[in-house]
Amino acid sequence: MGQGSKQHNSAQTTPGGSGGLIPNLCSGYALLLLVLAAELLAVLLAVSSSGLRYITWAHLGLVSFLVQWVVLSSAAILCYLQPKLIRLGAVAAGLISYAIVLLVTASYSIVGQWLLRGLDEHSIDWWPVANNLVIAALLAGIVLRYLYLQQLLRHQQEAELRARIQALQSRIEPHFLFNSMNSIASLIAVDPILAERQVEDLSDLLRASIAEAALIPAQRELQLCQSYLHIQQARLGERLKVGWQVEELPAGLVLPNLLMQPLVENAIKHGIEPSTQGGALTVRAAVEGDQLTLSVTNPKPAQRSDKPADGNRMALLNIQHRLAAHFGSAAQLKLNATEDEFTVSINIGLSACSREPSAR
Numbered sequence: 008m009g010q011g012s013k014q015h016n017s018a019q020t021t022p023g024g025s026g027g028l029i030p031n032l033c034s035g036y037a038l039l040l041l042v043l044a045a046e047l048l049a050v051l052l053a054v055s056s057s058g059l060r061y062i063t064w065a066h067l068g069l070v071s072f073l074v075q076w077v078v079l080s081s082a083a084i085l086c087y088l089q090p091k092l093i094r095l096g097a098v099a100a101g102l103i104s105y106a107i108v109l110l111v112t113a114s115y116s117i118v119g120q121w122l123l124r125g126l127d128e129h130s131i132d133w134w135p136v137a138n139n140l141v142i143a144a145l146l147a148g149i150v151l152r153y154l155y156l157q158q159l160l161r162h163q164q165e166a167e168l169r170a171r172i173q174a175l176q177s178r179i180e181p182h183f184l185f186n187s188m189n190s191i192a193s194l195i196a197v198d199p200i201l202a203e204r205q206v207e208d209l210s211d212l213l214r215a216s217i218a219e220a221a222l223i224p225a226q227r228e229l230q231l232c233q234s235y236l237h238i239q240q241a242r243l244g245e246r247l248k249v250g251w252q253v254e255e256l257p258a259g260l261v262l263p264n265l266l267m268q269p270l271v272e273n274a275i276k277h278g279i280e281p282s283t284q285g286g287a288l289t290v291r292a293a294v295e296g297d298q299l300t301l302s303v304t305n306p307k308p309a310q311r312s313d314k315p316a317d318g319n320r321m322a323l324l325n326i327q328h329r330l331a332a333h334f335g336s337a338a339q340l341k342l343n344a345t346e347d348e349f350t351v352s353i354n355i356g357l358s359a360c361s362r363e364p365s366a367r
Contacts, residue, residue: 031086031089031158032082032085032086032089033086033089037082038079038082041078041079041082042075042078042079044078044150045071045074045075045077045078045079046071046074046075048074048078048146049067049070049071049073049074049075050067050071052070052074052142053066053067053070053071056070069119073115073116073119073139076115077108077111077112077115077143080111080115081107081108081111084107084111085104085107088103088107092104097155101151101155104151105147105148105151108143108147108151109140109143109144109147112139112140112143113136113139113140116135116136116139116140117131117136120132120135120136188209191205191206191209201241204237205237205238205241207234208234208235208237208238209234209238211230211231211234221263221264222261222262222263222264222333222360222362223261223262223263223264224260224261224262225256225260225261225262225292225299225360226256228262228263228264228265228266228267229253229267229290229292231264231265231267231268232267232268232271232290233251235268235271235272236249236271236288236290239271239275243275243279243280243285245285246279246282246284246285246286247275247279247285247286247288248285248286248287248288249287249288249289249290250287250288250289250290251289251290252289252290252291252292252293253290253291253292253293254292254293254294256292256293256294256299257294257357257361259361259362260299260357260360260361261360261361261362262301262355262360263329263330263333266301266326266329266330266353267290267301267303269322269325269326270303270322270326270351271288271290271303272322273322273323273351274288274303274304274305274349274351275288275305277305277349278305278306278307278308278349279305279306281308282306282308286305286306287306288303288304288305289302289303289304289305290302290303291303291304294357297356297357297358298354298355298356298357299354299355299356299357299360300352300353300354301352301353301355302350302351302352302353303350303351304348304349304350305348305349306347306348306349307344307345307346307347307348307349323340323342323351326340326353327340330353330355334355334356334359334360335359337355337356337358337359337360338353338354338355338356338359338360339353339354340352340353341353341354
């Protein structure tokens with residue numbers, strides 16, 4: 008991962024800190040929800056204090072004005088202090104946030120009385136201030152606890168998603184590893200240069216398989232695919248012919264790590280190896296309109312049906328889950344079987360896969 012990613016992770020998981028569990032109140036969406044919730048609270052307080060029959064627009068306006076100022080000011084302060092609060096323990100950060108809400112409530116309650124009675128009036132009726140503090144204490148406790156649990160749930164879901172993507176990514180088959188090692192051992196004596204290249208390709212693949220789940224440059228992903236095919240070509244010899252139809256892709260396109268490897272693995276396993284004569288496998292990558300299109304085509308042996316085999320289906324589900332995790336509905340996986348060929352295509356919207364990739 009790059010330095011920027013390291014800094015981000017350290018801010019979220021500072022040892023002994025709240026780990027980013029303080030809710031983010033700086034976004035426009037969060038502010039909109041706060042304004043709506045504050046207005047509903049103002050209506051509730053106005054109705055409960057005056058009764059629905061005797062409520063007036065003036066009273067509702069005063070209550071709404073006070074509640075909105077308390078909520079928005081508290082949110083602004085918590086937003087400003089968030090970088091400092093996430094370095095504290097969850098309990099300490101929660102207590103400070105709670106105290107800020109109460110302090111803002113008391114301040115606006117007192118200022119509100121001064122404005123309503125006149126700036127020259129120095130006597131304060133503390134009962135309304137106490138009432139507002141009790142209401143704020145109860146509601147702030149409930150809301151902060153709810154936001155804390157929501158943030159905690161979101162972090163758990165993100166951690167589970169990262170773990171799932173990592174598990175889906177790390178699928179270099181043991182048989183492939185053993186076959187590669189045997190191939191390298193047999194090549195050392197007869198072709199040491201090719202053996203060295205095989206070691207480099209295998210190291211590249213193993214490093215990628217144990218790397219942290221991430222989006223990597225599209226060109227890097229195609230290089231990993233090429234490394235895998237180099238190893239398979241050395242093993243299968245003339246039985247495997249590979250055609251590359253890869254256009255020059257725009258800079259900044261990213262793909263999930265080892266996305267293509269399961270496709271070419273299954274193309275070889277189910278399309279090349281069953282045939283005694285082997286066959287040709289074609290890898291395509293191009294930008295078509297507003298989409299990045301990737302595809303792998305392999306011959307379909309006579310005994311193969313249009314329905315993918317169980318192992319192939321598992322690989323396709325793996326890829327579908329990874330695409331959904333990274334790109335959502337902007338990515339689709341399609342199958343196309345003709346009388347002689349079987350093609351798996353991946354289409355990803357350019358806007359979804361165009362970003363600054365994580366450094367390796």
